[in-house]
Amino acid sequence: MSGMTKPKIEHPSLPRNAVGLTRRTYEGGMSTLCAGCGHDSVTAAIVQACFELSLPPHSVAKLSGIGCSSKTTAYFVSGAHGFNGVHGRMPAIAAGASAANRRLKYIGVSGDGDSLSIGLGQLGHAIRRNMDMLYMLENNGVYGLTKGQFSASADFGSRSKKGEPNLHEPIDPVLLALALGATFVARSFSGDKEQLVPLIKAGLSHRGFALLDVLSPCVTFNDHEGSTKSYAYVREHQQTPIATDFVEARREITVSYAEGESLPVELHDGSRVVLRKLDRDYDPSDRAKALAYVQERALRNEHVTGLIYLGEGRTNFHERHQTPEEPLNSLPFSKLSPGSETLGQILRRYR
Amino acid sequence: MPELKQSPPGVNDFVVKFANVNGTGSASANSLIMKTVFRMGVPVVGKNFFPSNIQGLPTWYEIRVTGEGWIARSGRVDVMVAMNAETYARDIAELSPGGYLIFDSTWPRTALLSRDDVTVLGVPLAQLCTENFDGARARVLMRNIMYAGVLAALLDLDLEVMRALLTESYARKPALVDANMKAIGLGYDYARRQFQCPLPMHVAPLDRTQGHFVMDGNTAAALGCLYAGATVGAWYPITPSTSLMDAFRGFCGRFRVDPETGRHNYMIIQAEDELAAIGAVIGASWNGARAFTPTSGPGISLMNEFLGLAYYAEVPAVIFDVQRVGPSTGMPTRTQQCDLLSCAYASHGDTRHVLLFPANPEECFYMAVQAFDLAERLQTPVFVLLDLDIGMNDWMVPDLKWDDGFEPDRGKVLTEEMLEKTGRFHRYLDVDGDAIPWRTIPGVGEKGAYFTRGSGHNQYGAYTEDSAEYQQVVDRLLRKFRNAAKMVPSAVIEGDGRSSTAVVSLGSCDGAVREALAVLGSRGLRLDYMRVRGFPFGEDVEDFLASHETIFIVEQNRDAQLRSLLTLETAVDKRKLRSILHYSGFPMSSDCIVDAVHSALARGEAA
Numbered sequence: 001m002s003g004m005t006k007p008k009i010e011h012p013s014l015p016r017n018a019v020g021l022t023r024r025t026y027e028g029g030m031s032t033l034c035a036g037c038g039h040d041s042v043t044a045a046i047v048q049a050c051f052e053l054s055l056p057p058h059s060v061a062k063l064s065g066i067g068c069s070s071k072t073t074a075y076f077v078s079g080a081h082g083f084n085g086v087h088g089r090m091p092a093i094a095a096g097a098s099a100a101n102r103r104l105k106y107i108g109v110s111g112d113g114d115s116l117s118i119g120l121g122q123l124g125h126a127i128r129r130n131m132d133m134l135y136m137l138e139n140n141g142v143y144g145l146t147k148g149q150f151s152a153s154a155d156f157g158s159r160s161k162k163g164e165p166n167l168h169e170p171i172d173p174v175l176l177a178l179a180l181g182a183t184f185v186a187r188s189f190s191g192d193k194e195q196l197v198p199l200i201k202a203g204l205s206h207r208g209f210a211l212l213d214v215l216s217p218c219v220t221f222n223d224h225e226g227s228t229k230s231y232a233y234v235r236e237h238q239q240t241p242i243a244t245d246f247v248e249a250r251r252e253i254t255v256s257y258a259e260g261e262s263l264p265v266e267l268h269d270g271s272r273v274v275l276r277k278l279d280r281d282y283d284p285s286d287r288a289k290a291l292a293y294v295q296e297r298a299l300r301n302e303h304v305t306g307l308i309y310l311g312e313g314r315t316n317f318h319e320r321h322q323t324p325e326e327p328l329n330s331l332p333f334s335k336l337s338p339g340s341e342t343l344g345q346i347l348r349r350y351r
Numbered sequence: 352m353p354e355l356k357q358s359p360p361g362v363n364d365f366v367v368k369f370a371n372v373n374g375t376g377s378a379s380a381n382s383l384i385m386k387t388v389f390r391m392g393v394p395v396v397g398k399n400f401f402p403s404n405i406q407g408l409p410t411w412y413e414i415r416v417t418g419e420g421w422i423a424r425s426g427r428v429d430v431m432v433a434m435n436a437e438t439y440a441r442d443i444a445e446l447s448p449g450g451y452l453i454f455d456s457t458w459p460r461t462a463l464l465s466r467d468d469v470t471v472l473g474v475p476l477a478q479l480c481t482e483n484f485d486g487a488r489a490r491v492l493m494r495n496i497m498y499a500g501v502l503a504a505l506l507d508l509d510l511e512v513m514r515a516l517l518t519e520s521y522a523r524k525p526a527l528v529d530a531n532m533k534a535i536g537l538g539y540d541y542a543r544r545q546f547q548c549p550l551p552m553h554v555a556p557l558d559r560t561q562g563h564f565v566m567d568g569n570t571a572a573a574l575g576c577l578y579a580g581a582t583v584g585a586w587y588p589i590t591p592s593t594s595l596m597d598a599f600r601g602f603c604g605r606f607r608v609d610p611e612t613g614r615h616n617y618m619i620i621q622a623e624d625e626l627a628a629i630g631a632v633i634g635a636s637w638n639g640a641r642a643f644t645p646t647s648g649p650g651i652s653l654m655n656e657f658l659g660l661a662y663y664a665e666v667p668a669v670i671f672d673v674q675r676v677g678p679s680t681g682m683p684t685r686t687q688q689c690d691l692l693s694c695a696y697a698s699h700g701d702t703r704h705v706l707l708f709p710a711n712p713e714e715c716f717y718m719a720v721q722a723f724d725l726a727e728r729l730q731t732p733v734f735v736l737l738d739l740d741i742g743m744n745d746w747m748v749p750d751l752k753w754d755d756g757f758e759p760d761r762g763k764v765l766t767e768e769m770l771e772k773t774g775r776f777h778r779y780l781d782v783d784g785d786a787i788p789w790r791t792i793p794g795v796g797e798k799g800a801y802f803t804r805g806s807g808h809n810q811y812g813a814y815t816e817d818s819a820e821y822q823q824v825v826d827r828l829l830r831k832f833r834n835a836a837k838m839v840p841s842a843v844i845e846g847d848g849r850s851s852t853a854v855v856s857l858g859s860c861d862g863a864v865r866e867a868l869a870v871l872g873s874r875g876l877r878l879d880y881m882r883v884r885g886f887p888f889g890e891d892v893e894d895f896l897a898s899h900e901t902i903f904i905v906e907q908n909r910d911a912q913l914r915s916l917l918t919l920e921t922a923v924d925k926r927k928l929r930s931i932l933h934y935s936g937f938p939m940s941s942d943c944i945v946d947a948v949h950s951a952l953a954r955g956e957a958a
Contacts, residue, residue: 084804100638
């Protein structure tokens with residue numbers, strides 16, 4: 001069986017974005033995931049976000065590791081280069097790719113096994129480097145392709161499909177990212193497109209590392225009673241202290257918010273995220289409070305969703321390395337290789 | 352004045368060895384002496400035998416003064432400067448008969464008087480330091496530089512050359528030049544007063560170092576990376592490869608910072624481990640930058656999975672493996688050639704990789720440049736296999752040449768303009784029949800977009816689990832690998848081809864092999880010699896193996912890895928192959944080769 005391709009038929013009446021493309025342009029190959037998989041909803045949200053942001057498809061690079069989630073980079077923006085690397089090591093490929101060309105928009109898609117078990121170290125260091133990328137963690141608490149083992153994000157005591165309890169504490173990527181100094185930390189739910197799309201757009205516009213943990217139920221191995229990552233459980237226990245709207249730089253703000261309720265934050269590209277507080281006490285610019293809040297809610301079995309932390313102040317990967325605006329992969333050879341006369345001067349020091 | 356015993360004459364032909372304590376500044380004194388000999392026009396070989404330690408453990412440095420220009424160790428020690436009480440016993444034991452032992456006579460050392468076939472020269476170095484310098488640290492450092500003065504007198508080293516070298520080293524701290532010269536003067540004067548100077552073995556100026564410089568292979572390889580136009584270096588620090596990235600960083604600081612903007616036309620990523628380092632190299636190469644990683648054996652082990660991905664997905668990568676003693680952590684500061692097989696077949700599944708084998712820093716420079724061209728031409732990882740001896744020791748190197756008309760070979764990359772003129776782009780289609788497909792760099796445009804994956808893919812780049820489609824791609828990869836035999840550096844073959852007996856070797860064995868062949872030749876035994884410089888092996892290697900009856904394979908590992916590789920990858924009859932193995936961790940000298948060849952021939956194993 002070869003990879004399945006979707007016919008690209010565009011009806012003339014389909015709406016077009018600022019670069020004249022329809023939503024269909026941002027789709028990819030046919031998904032081979034199970035019917036009803038949360039990951040497919042995430043893919044649809046990425047398609048929608050890229051369409052709404054009017055990204056030229058070739059300005060995007062899609063990176064992933066191994067697993068169900070990592071397959072999804074083949075299912076959106078077929079006009080972008082994609083790289084399905086090795087298990088848990090997508091951040092390393094992203095670091096090198098970003099080093100070579102700082103102009104592309106990097107979308108990394110990973111899962112809870114890829115990011116929190118085999119790739120935990122790489123995720124941590126990607127956060128530290130504050131690489132300019134959107135890192136989506138499609139989180140279902142289970143290993144699907146190997147048929148139902150618990151992942152590191154499975155909650156303590158939650159039950160597998162066969163009824164076995166999970167014996168170990170979970171690793172929460174949101175708490176991890178907050179602790180490691182991530183500059184953009186969000187969580188959403190694959191079934192909540194209204195929340196997910198603006199978060200993806202904000203993450204793509206953020207200058208630095210944007211972690212977006214998406215609870216994305218596995219319909220085959222983790223959607224039963226006793227699971228804390230099932231559709232029913234997440235719907236019931238999702239807790240959103242803050243709602244996020246994304247306003248692009250070129251669009252006028254048409255929605256008005258009552259004073260005291262909204263908190264617009266300008267991103268480096270001129271776009272804005274407008275946060276509406278649903279919980280009065282929540283402050284998404286205070287890392288310590290965000291950490292405490294997520295932890296408190298977790299004790300009440302609540303999944304906090306929304307833009308949990310945003311800090312635009314820190315320098316990113318390329319600023320720290322003082323690289324030029326022109327991507328390293330485009331610098332002319334004459335700027336890189338110093339020539340024979342200089343070689344002679346260098347060797348003189350070694351006589 | 353102690354009486355000097357008779358010693359074999361050895362003007363411009365002797366070995367001085369220094370036994371020091373790590374972290375006491377001895378490296379400066381030793382390299383000063385080596386450089387002085389070099390600047391006096393006399394060819395010189397420097398070898399550092401250091402511990403995996405920052406301060407306190409024993410360390411040795413060996414300088415071979417060789418007017419003839421040999422490049423290996425000689426196996427002798429004619430002058431031992433014994434500065435480490437802890438190792439006196441073995442240091443005096445190592446001294447060749449007729450040699451000289453120099454020690455700090457501030458304290459009585461009766462143990463040093465155990466041999467009557469060597470001459471012991473005591474210099475009260477510590478006492479002289481205490482009398483002439485203030486501060487504990489200065490006294491330790493000056494004690495080492497002072498023996499350079501003692502040797503200057505005994506070996507007839509040029510004090511003005513020493514002063515010039517110090518002046519260059521301490522250009523920013525001129526006070527240090529005077530302090531160092533004061534110490535050198537104290538040692539020099541003491542030796543002149545107390546001993547008959549110079550010794551029979553000493554340095555007499557020549558003009559045989561013109562057109563040469565002194566550099567280690569890691570620095571030369573880093574220089575190659577600079578000249579090749581590498582912009583991304585990713586690494587995890589590991590001995591003995593660390594100085595390669597340090598040197599690259601240094602060169603970039605001087606030649607890659609935009610003078611107007613101050614921006615860096617390079618990026619060095621210190622990764623969290625070797626897995627991430629090679630991952631970043633693959634990401635950067637995939638994205639069109641020239642990228643490399645320096646590492647050593649343990650790093651190669653960790654990189655295996657990623658190397659298979661780069662092989663199968665056809666992503667260029669340049670890996671410098673500065674080999675050290677394994678297995679496991681092994682002896683990190685000792686040299687071996689023990690990663691040949693682990694590099695040749697790195698990663699699970701059917702994988703074979705292109706390897707380059709430099710023998711000296713000169714080849715490190717040229718092969719570094721070539722490695723980037725080959726990696727991009729062949730779209731595959733290319734390994735440059737140095738070892739600690741080449742990488743970290745100072746070698747006398749003929750001046751490097753650079754052709755200003757050099758254009759890097761970026762391989763088969765479709766630009767936006769080319770894509771517009773062509774039909775549909777398929778990443779793994781062999782359109783030219785050379786087993787190398789075209790690739791595109793991300794960002795080039797939607798027509799060039801493709802999906803890179805380590806999972807099964809067909810020639811169009813699509814995911815596949817179809818047997819025929821899978822085999823079509825891996826069969827082409829095999830053809831591509833075979834074609835690489837014509838692209839890697841050819842073997843260096845010497846001899847008149849009339850001998851039925853030959854030596855085959857690689858890398859840093861070269862110096863010892865050449866010297867051994869000269870010794871054997873002087874005894875009437877003429878052997879042909881082939882040094883392989885690349886893998887896969889070309890027809891030149893096949894022909895050489897086919898045309899000799901007895902072939903000694905000289906290499907630095909226990910398991911005869913080069914012999915294995917030749918057996919696996921050429922048609923040679925393995926019964927013709929005799930291994931000469933050296934795996935002590937120290938650079939080899941010619942004597943073990945001479946002895947092995949002699950004893951094999953005595954047993955009637957060769958004509």
